[in-house]
Amino acid sequence: MKLEAIYAAIERMEQLETEDNRDMLRSILADYRSMAEQLEHRMSGQPVGSPKKSVRRDLELKAFQAERNEIQSMYENGDIDRNLAGALRIHINYREASVMEAQTVHSE
Numbered sequence: 648m649k650l651e652a653i654y655a656a657i658e659r660m661e662q663l664e665t666e667d668n669r670d671m672l673r674s675i676l677a678d679y680r681s682m683a684e685q686l687e688h689r690m691s692g693q694p695v696g697s698p699k700k701s702v703r704r705d706l707e708l709k710a711f712q713a714e715r716n717e718i719q720s721m722y723e724n725g726d727i728d729r730n731l732a733g734a735l736r737i738h739i740n741y742r743e744a745s746v747m748e749a750q751t752v753h754s755e
Contacts, residue, residue: 653683
């Protein structure tokens with residue numbers, strides 16, 4: 648059932664593609680195709696996770712931490728004030744949570 652719904656959504660989204668929404672739609676379609684692929688692997692008994700995904704996740708986490716480190720350095724050097732540093736950290740936290748949520752959804 649899930650797989651059929653995913654493919655139906657992909658088909659409908661492909662029909663809705665326009666010049667204005669092409670980039671956004673292709674990104675969404677990539678997510679749906681990834682979910683379909685993972686579901687197919689699960690149904691066939693093949694392992695879903697891959698070493699590449701683990702490496703990607705580790706790199707993303709390191710990138711978020713590098714951003715936090717740079718913000719702290721800029722704050723300590725007086726390049727930015729405390730309020731801006733806090734706002735930037737919150738923005739990083741939101742992006743990190745979004746990435747983690749997307750990975751969780753795709754692994755289900």
